[in-house]
Amino acid sequence: MPVFKHPEYPEETLVQLESLVPCRESQVSTLLSIFGERHHFSFPSLFIYGHTSSGKTYVMQTLLKTLKLPHVFVNCIECFTSRLLLEEILQQLQHLSTKEEDPPLVSCDTFNDFIRLFKQTTMIPDLQNQTIYVILDNAEQLRKFEANILPGFLRLQELTDRNVTVVLLSEIVWELLRPNTGCLEPSPLYFPDYSIGHLQKILSHDHPPEYSFDFYAAYINILLGVFYPVCRDLKELRHLAALNFSKYCEPVVQGEANERDTRRLWKNIESHLKKAMQTVYLREISSSQWERLQQDDGEPGHLKGLSAHAHVELPYYSRFLLIAAYLASYNPARTDKRFFVKHHGKIRKMNFQKKHEKTTNHLLGPKPFPLDRMLAILYSIVDSRVAPTANIFSQITSLVTLQLLTLVGHDDQLNGPRYKCNVSLDFIRAISRTVNFDIIKYLYDFL
Ligand SMILES: Nc1ncnc2c1ncn2[C@@H]1O[C@H](COP(=O)(O)OP(=O)(O)O)[C@@H](O)[C@H]1O
Numbered sequence: 553m554p555v556f557k558h559p560e561y562p563e564e565t566l567v568q569l570e571s572l573v574p575c576r577e578s579q580v581s582t583l584l585s586i587f588g589e590r591h592h593f594s595f596p597s598l599f600i601y602g603h604t605s606s607g608k609t610y611v612m613q614t615l616l617k618t619l620k621l622p623h624v625f626v627n628c629i630e631c632f633t634s635r636l637l638l639e640e641i642l643q644q645l646q647h648l649s650t651k652e653e654d655p656p657l658v659s660c661d662t663f664n665d666f667i668r669l670f671k672q673t674t675m676i677p678d679l680q681n682q683t684i685y686v687i688l689d690n691a692e693q694l695r696k697f698e699a700n701i702l703p704g705f706l707r708l709q710e711l712t713d714r715n716v717t718v719v720l721l722s723e724i725v726w727e728l729l730r731p732n733t734g735c736l737e738p739s740p741l742y743f744p745d746y747s748i749g750h751l752q753k754i755l756s757h758d759h760p761p762e763y764s765f766d767f768y769a770a771y772i773n774i775l776l777g778v779f780y781p782v783c784r785d786l787k788e789l790r791h792l793a794a795l796n797f798s799k800y801c802e803p804v805v806q807g808e809a810n811e812r813d814t815r816r817l818w819k820n821i822e823s824h825l826k827k828a829m830q831t832v833y834l835r836e837i838s839s840s841q842w843e844r845l846q847q848d849d850g851e852p853g854h855l856k857g858l859s860a861h862a863h864v865e866l867p868y869y870s871r872f873l874l875i876a877a878y879l880a881s882y883n884p885a886r887t888d889k890r891f892f893v894k895h896h897g898k899i900r901k902m903n904f905q906k907k908h909e910k911t912t913n914h915l916l917g918p919k920p921f922p923l924d925r926m927l928a929i930l931y932s933i934v935d936s937r938v939a940p941t942a943n944i945f946s947q948i949t950s951l952v953t954l955q956l957l958t959l960v961g962h963d964d965q966l967n968g969p970r971y972k973c974n975v976s977l978d979f980i981r982a983i984s985r986t987v988n989f990d991i992i993k994y995l996y997d998f999l
C-alpha cells in the first residue's frame with residue numbers, strides 16, 4: 553500500500569519518494585496536499601521549522617527534485633546580503649527558464665528591481681502554467697536583512713502576479729522572526745526531532761552492500777546506545793557510524809566471530825566507541841587522526857584528560873596568569889628564587905635538596921598568595937616583558953569571575969589582595985601545553 557497518493561504524479565515516482573524520506577511521511581504528505589496540482593495556486597508562503605538535522609533541507613530538496621517541480625533553492629547564510637540573495641534567486645530562475653548552463657549575470661539592487669526582473673524572467677509559458685517554488689534555507693538569517701525583504705518575500709505571489717510559493721526553512725519559531733510591523737502570515741509546518749527509533753531506521757538504511765542489513769542494524773543499535781544520550785544530530789551520528797564501522801567488522805574479517813555473534817562484537821566495540829566519544833566527538837582530535845590511531849591500534853590514552861578542559865578558551869596572557877597563579881599556590885615562596893630568578897648565583901645543591909617531607913604541597917591544596925608574587929612569577933615566565941597594565945588586572949578579574957582564581961581576604965588594606973588558584977593539575981597541564989610551557993619543570997613537588 554503506497555503511503556502517498558496524488559492524482560498528479562505517477563505511482564512509481566511516489567513510491568520512490570516514499571523510500572527516500574523515511575520517518576518524514578506525514579510531513580511530506582502534508583506538503584503534497586498543500587502543493588496540490590502543478591498548475592494550482594498554492595499558499596503564498598510556508599514556514600517550515602524544526603531543530604537542526606531534522607531533515608528540513610533534505611526533505612524539501614528531495615521532494616522538489618523527485619517530483620521535478622520548478623524551484624529555486626537559496627541558502628541565506630551563503631547569500632549574506634540582500635543583493636546577493638536577490639541576484640542568486642534571479643540567476644537560478646534564468647537557468648530554469650533558458651536551461652542555459654551559464655546565463656548572463658543579473659544585477660539587482662532593490663526589491664523593486666527584483667519584482668520587475670522576476671516577472672520578466674518568468675514570462676515563458678512553461679513557468680507560467682505551474683507553481684514555482686522559492687526556497688529560502690536558513691531563513692532565520694533574514695532578520696539581519698533590510699526590513700522590507702521578509703515581508704516582501706511573504707507577498708511575492710501578489711507582488712509579482714505569478715504562480716509562486718515561497719518556502720522558508722528555519723531553526724527558530726515564527727514568533728521570533730515575525731517583523732513587528734506586521735506582514736502576511738505564512739502557513740507553519742513543524743518538523744519534530746527524530747526519536748531514537750527514527751534514527752535507528754534512517755541510519756540502518758545506509759548499510760554497505762557487503763554486509764547484511766541485520767548486521768548493520770545491530771551495529772547502529774550499539775552506536776546509538778553509546779551516543780544517543782549526548783548527540784541526536786543525524787549528520788554527526790552518520791559520520792560516527794561510518795568512522796567506526798571498520799573496527800566493528802574486525803572480528804568478522806579476521807574470522808574470530810561470525811556476523812550473528814552480537815555479544816562478542818559488542819564487547820569488542822563498546823570501549824572503543826566510548827573512547828571515540830571522548831575524543832572524536834568533542835573534536836579533540838580530527839577524524840583522520842582517529843583513523844590513523846585505529847590503524848596503528850594505538851591507545852588514544854595519552855589524549856585522556858584533555859576532554860574535560862576542551863571547553864575552556866582563555867586569552868594568551870590569561871593562560872600565563874593562570875599558570876603563574878598555580879605555581880604561586882603550590883610552590884613554597886622560598887623556592888621562587890630557585891625557579892624564577894635567571895641568574896641566582898650559586899646556590900649550594902645541598903641547600904636545595906628536598907627534605908623528606910611527608911606530605912606534598914599538592915596534597916595540602918592551594919595556598920593563598922599575594923598579587924605581587926604572582927606578577928613576579930608572570931614576568932619571569934613570559935618571554936617578553938609585560939607592563940602591569942589595566943589589561944592584566946582585568947584579566948585577573950575575569951579569572952576570578954570564571955572561578956579559576958578565588959580572592960581571599962581582600963579587606964586587608966595593608967597587604968593588598970590575596971588569591972588562590974582553584975584548578976587541578978590536569979587542567980593546568982592542558983593549559984600549559986597550549987602555550988608550550990613545561991609546567992612540571994617548575995613545580996617543587998615534582999623536583
Ligand atoms: N528522513 C531522512 N532520511 C535520510 N536522511 C535524512 C533524513 N532526514 C535528514 N537526513 C540527513 O540528515 C542530514 C541533516 O539533514 P538536514 O536536512 O540538513 O537538516 P536540517 O536542514 O533540518 O538542519 C542530511 O545529511 C540528510 O541527508
Ligand SMILES: [Mg+2]
Binds near residue numbers: 608609610690721
Ligand atoms: Mg538545513
